[in-house]
Amino acid sequence: MTGIDTPLTRLLGIRRPILLAGMAGGPTTPELVAAVSRAGGLxxxxxxxxxxxxxxxxxxxxxxxxxxxxxxxxxxxxxAVPRPGADPAAMDAVLAPMRAQMGLPHPPPPGAAPATPLELVEAALDAGARVVATGLGDPAVVAGAAHDAGAPLIVMVSTVDDARRAVSAGADVVVAQGAEAGGHRSNFEVPPDHEVPLVGTAALVRQVVHAVDVPVVAAGGIMDGPGLAAALALGASGVQLGTALLVAEEAGVPAGWRDRLRHARDDESVITRALSGRPARGLPNALTEALEVPGAMGWPQQNAVAADIRRAAAAAGDADHMSLWAGQAAGLAGPDRPAAQIIDEITDGAIEAMRMLGDLAG
Ligand SMILES: Cc1cc2nc3c(=O)[nH]c(=O)nc-3n(C[C@H](O)[C@H](O)[C@H](O)COP(=O)(O)O)c2cc1C
Structure with missing residues (x-):
C-alpha cells in the first residue's frame, strides 16, 4: 500500500493522512468505517x-x-442555541400537512432522550475505539475519558480562537473546518440572531497551523488528490473528508442524495438553520424551504421537530424531505465506488500532484 507519512499518521498509527468525517445520522455505517480504516485512513x-x-x-x-x-x-x-421568536405552533402548522401527505402520525410519538457525548464516548472506548473526535463545541467534557483510555483527541474548529481553546482543553489534533464544508459549522459558540463567521479552508488552515503546535487537519471542499496535496502544502498534516465519501458504496446514503451531490453546482449549497437550529451547509430541497419560516426554533428543538419526517424520507429515498448535507465541491464526487478505491485515488493523486509540483521547481 502506498503511504504518505506525516505527524498525523505517526500519531494515529495509520498509513494515509485521510480521516473519514464522523457523519451522524446514517452515512458512517460500520462497513464504511471499517473500509476506510482497512484502506489506511482512519x-x-x-x-x-x-x-x-x-x-x-x-x-x-x-x-x-x-x-x-x-x-x-x-x-x-x-x-444549545436559542432562537428569538421561536414559535412551536408555527412549526406545527408547516409540519402537520407534510406528515399527512407522507402518511406519518401527527404529532409524532415522543423519541427517547439522546445519550450525552460522554456516555457515547465511554461506550465506544469500552467497545475498543482508539481515537475520539469532537465537533461543534469545547471538548473538555470528553477529554479526560479519551486521554484516560490512551485515545488521541481530535477537535474540529472553524476559527483560530477556537483552535487555541481546543488545544487548551486537551486536543492532540485540530481539524480546521473551512466555510466550504458540508454539514454543521463547528464554531464553539453560535450567536442566536446573526451569522457565524465563515473563514475559507485555505485561509483557516494556514492561520491555524501558525496558531497551534499540534497536527492540523484540513476539512472543507477536499475531494481528490490535488486537494490533499494542497492541504499538505498549506502545512496541514492530513485531510478530513465528508462529502467525498458520501458516494462510497458502503456509505448509508440514499440514491437520491448521491445524485443531488454529484450533479451539484459550485454555488448550489446553502448554509441554513432550518433543519437543526444550528447553521449547516447542504443542498436546498422542499423540506429546507418549508422550515425556513418565522417561528423556527433553535438547537436542539428544531433538530427534533422534523426528525421523523427526515427519517421516513431517507428510508423511502425521498430526496425532497431528507437532509442533504453537502460541501461546496460536491460536484466533484464522481460515481459510486468502494471506499478503498476513493482512498487509493486520493492518495495516488496527491503523490502525483506533489511530483508534478516538484517538477515545476527550477
Ligand atoms: C453528511 C454530513 C454529516 C456530517 N456530520 C458530522 C458529524 O456528525 N460530526 C462532525 O463533527 N462533523 C460532521 N460533518 C462535518 C464534517 O466533519 C466535515 O467538516 C465536512 O464534511 C468537511 O467538508 P466536506 O464535506 O466538503 O468534505 C458532517 C458532514 C456531512 C457532509
Missing part, C-alpha cells in the same frame, strides 16, 4: 443521536472488520 463513526448500546454494537462490528487498524468515533458537543 474510519470514524458519527455517534450523535445514538444510544450507548447501539454505539457499542456498531463500534464492535467495525472493529471486527478493520483488520486491526484503528477505528475512531465522533461526538457533537453542541451547546
Amino acid at each position: 474510519g470514524v463513526f458519527g455517534l450523535a443521536g445514538m444510544n450507548a448500546a447501539a454505539t457499542h454494537d456498531a463500534v464492535s462490528l467495525a472493529i471486527a472488520h478493520s483488520d486491526d487498524a484503528p477505528v475512531g468515533v465522533n461526538v457533537l458537543i453542541s451547546p
